[in-house]
Amino acid sequence: MNSLETVFAGVHFKNPIVPASGTFGYGREFSELYPLSKLGGISVKGTTLHKRNGNLPPRIAETPMGCLNSVGLQNPGIDHFINEELPWLKKQDTVVIANIAGADIDEYRQVAQKLDDTDVDMIEVNISCPNVKAGGAAFGVTCEGAAAVTKAVRAVTKKPVMMKLSPNVTSIADIAKAVEAEGADAVSLINTLLGMRIDIRTRKPILHNNVGGLSGPAVFPVAVRMVWQVANAVNIPVCGMGGVSSAEDAVEIMLAGASLVQVGAAIFADPLAPVRIIEGMESYCADNGITDISEIVGAVKPY
Amino acid sequence: MKYSMKCPVIRKDPLARGIYDYLIYAPQIAEAAVCGQFVNIKAEGFFLRRPISICGIDREKGTIRLVFEVRGDGTKVISSINEGDNMDIVGPLGGKGFELSDKSKRAVIIGGGIGTPPLLPIAEHYGRNAVVITGFRSADAVILQKDYIKSGADVILCTDDGTAGRKGFVTQALSEVLEKETPDMVYACGPMPMLRGVAKMCLDKGIRTQVSLEERMGCGLGGCLVCVCRTQKNDEEVYSHVCKDGPVFEAEEVLF
Numbered sequence: 001m002n003s004l005e006t007v008f009a010g011v012h013f014k015n016p017i018v019p020a021s022g023t024f025g026y027g028r029e030f031s032e033l034y035p036l037s038k039l040g041g042i043s044v045k046g047t048t049l050h051k052r053n054g055n056l057p058p059r060i061a062e063t064p065m066g067c068l069n070s071v072g073l074q075n076p077g078i079d080h081f082i083n084e085e086l087p088w089l090k091k092q093d094t095v096v097i098a099n100i101a102g103a104d105i106d107e108y109r110q111v112a113q114k115l116d117d118t119d120v121d122m123i124e125v126n127i128s129c130p131n132v133k134a135g136g137a138a139f140g141v142t143c144e145g146a147a148a149v150t151k152a153v154r155a156v157t158k159k160p161v162m163m164k165l166s167p168n169v170t171s172i173a174d175i176a177k178a179v180e181a182e183g184a185d186a187v188s189l190i191n192t193l194l195g196m197r198i199d200i201r202t203r204k205p206i207l208h209n210n211v212g213g214l215s216g217p218a219v220f221p222v223a224v225r226m227v228w229q230v231a232n233a234v235n236i237p238v239c240g241m242g243g244v245s246s247a248e249d250a251v252e253i254m255l256a257g258a259s260l261v262q263v264g265a266a267i268f269a270d271p272l273a274p275v276r277i278i279e280g281m282e283s284y285c286a287d288n289g290i291t292d293i294s295e296i297v298g299a300v301k302p303y
Numbered sequence: 304m305k306y307s308m309k310c311p312v313i314r315k316d317p318l319a320r321g322i323y324d325y326l327i328y329a330p331q332i333a334e335a336a337v338c339g340q341f342v343n344i345k346a347e348g349f350f351l352r353r354p355i356s357i358c359g360i361d362r363e364k365g366t367i368r369l370v371f372e373v374r375g376d377g378t379k380v381i382s383s384i385n386e387g388d389n390m391d392i393v394g395p396l397g398g399k400g401f402e403l404s405d406k407s408k409r410a411v412i413i414g415g416g417i418g419t420p421p422l423l424p425i426a427e428h429y430g431r432n433a434v435v436i437t438g439f440r441s442a443d444a445v446i447l448q449k450d451y452i453k454s455g456a457d458v459i460l461c462t463d464d465g466t467a468g469r470k471g472f473v474t475q476a477l478s479e480v481l482e483k484e485t486p487d488m489v490y491a492c493g494p495m496p497m498l499r500g501v502a503k504m505c506l507d508k509g510i511r512t513q514v515s516l517e518e519r520m521g522c523g524l525g526g527c528l529v530c531v532c533r534t535q536k537n538d539e540e541v542y543s544h545v546c547k548d549g550p551v552f553e554a555e556e557v558l559f
């Protein structure tokens with residue numbers, strides 16, 4: 001067995017590295033740089049019931065070691081994803097994680113239902129997009145809201161359901177417990193942290209949406225902390241993300257308790273980042289005599 | 304194909320105040336690139352790459368030419384890369400470049416300031432069948448005149464303050480050219496107000512016009528969807544992406 005092989009929420013991944021939703025489209029553009037079969041899986045762009053145009057530009061602002069974005073869930077709608085993107089994705093020999101969002105519980109239910117009889121391997125439910133109402137952040141910030149979405153999605157699909165949690169909360173562990181109680185198979189975290197930048201010359205915010213979500217290396221320590229807290233609070237597997245940009249970062253967030261890792265904004269700085277991280281982890285395992293990467297999951301030795 | 308690689312700088316020349324001309328050895332990128340595409344350059348110490356248009360492609364020598372202006376801290380860091388150093392580049396990027404017609408067709412090319420570099424290969428293509436109108440703030444910002452003259456095109460230089468060429472905006476020169484002839488194609492790159500003016504004048508006369516747009520970018524490839532510009536297709540508003548659907552757009556589709 002390859003030392004990086006991972007079974008997560010019952011799904012088999014050839015390695016634990018997955019490009020994060022919204023940073024990798026549906027993968028097509030990146031297949032011109034490397035075969036997508038190298039990746040553990042792909043979490044595709046967040047999809048809503050109907051097409052959405054998203055927010056006005058500018059939608060990105062650079063920050064020290066990261067960026068703010070306010071895309072606003074631009075996507076062509078679930079039917080387009082299922083009919084036009086999924087058949088191609090399924091041929092890429094990698095795990096396909098659909099990522100869904102909705103403005104209300106019924107939209108989540110309908111989108112999940114449409115995915116139930118497709119070939120997606122897993123459904124990641126975004127209840128944490130800070131940029132639009134349709135992104136579900138309103139649900140993601142209370143235990144009741146998060147539980148209600150989980151329950152609705154759970155009722156309409158047998159696919160593994162992974163709830164994507166918001167860091168913009170007081171206790172992320174409590175939210176994780178709430179979604180676990182409603183039958184979530186896994187949780188993923190963190191989504192972006194709400195932030196803002198202002199051009200001091202024009203006194204206008206850089207983002208047209210005024211505020212946006214912070215991601216990239218700047219958020220990594222926050223992500224490690226939250227993954228650790230959540231992993232200690234629930235018994236379902238945790239997919240960790242937030243600022244991971246090297247094999248060392250991936251190992252660190254796994255030590256905190258993640259058994260799957262998503263890589264997002266790091267792809268903007270280096271489109272080869274996911275592949276570089278996989279190769280680095282192979283060396284890490286070889287150098288440290290690790291034959292099964294699951295050995296390191298949650299293996300931090302806290303004081 | 305697209306490539307992410309460290310490419311040696313063969314030559315670096317200062318062109319005007321804060322504007323640099325780089326010749327980069329990148330055979331794979333040169334082979335794959337078309338006129339109007341761009342590359343995304345790593346600025347050491349900064350998170351996001353900086354998009355810069357390709358100003359020249361030499362497939363035989365395996366080189367690309369990049370001309371850029373220092374605008375902020377990122378381009379400043381990139382401008383400290385010297386001959387012999389490597390430039391970390393992703394490219395060629397852009398799903399749509401400039402569409403070049405038959406060389407015998409007539410073209411008018413309009414560049415404003417740092418918008419002039421990406422248009423040079425178009426002038427080289429049409430040669431004496433092109434009229435090139437370039438505009439700059441003042442004499443000390445004028446670039447690439449020798450290159451444009453060498454292309455064989457008829458070159459009109461404008462400066463806002465009249466310190467070089469004729470005084471005034473490129474749109475004034477364009478209206479005079481359009482009084483004398485109706486070209487088959489118009490190409491433009493430069494600041495938004497200039498593009499808006501050019502598009503209006505040319506589209507009113509029914510001349511096909513292509514413009515190269517800029518927007519703040521993330522991945523540069525089409526994966527993150529941040530670099531939107533508003534366009535319309537079949538009467539429906541579409542949020543297109545500069546990196547993937549452009550950077551070159553049909554002016555009639557752009558909602559300026």
Ligand SMILES: Cc1cc2nc3c(=O)[nH]c(=O)nc-3n(C[C@H](O)[C@H](O)[C@H](O)COP(=O)(O)OP(=O)(O)OC[C@H]3O[C@@H](n4cnc5c(N)ncnc54)[C@H](O)[C@@H]3O)c2cc1C
Binds near residue numbers: 354357370373417519
């Ligand atoms: C497709 C494309 C082609 C371009 N070609 C050229 C070229 O050939 N020559 C040239 O001099 N310039 C070109 N530009 C503009 C160039 O990318 C910006 O001047 C540069 O990114 C500014 O970076 P900075 O760090 O110096 O400035 P800062 O203002 O400090 O940059 C802050 C952030 O805003 C972004 N940004 C700022 N201005 C622009 C802009 N006009 N367009 C896109 N992003 C911007 C930066 O990339 C960075 O992420 C092009 C832009 C695009 C989108």
Ligand SMILES: Cc1cc2nc3c(=O)[nH]c(=O)nc-3n(C[C@H](O)[C@H](O)[C@H](O)COP(=O)(O)O)c2cc1C
Binds near residue numbers: 069244263265528
């Ligand atoms: C441009 C951009 C778009 C994003 N779009 C989505 C999305 O559609 N759905 C989602 O669940 N998360 C989305 N995210 C959040 C990322 O998937 C990830 O949770 C976050 O960026 C933290 O990871 P990172 O620091 O590695 O980027 C987006 C992030 C960025 C930067």
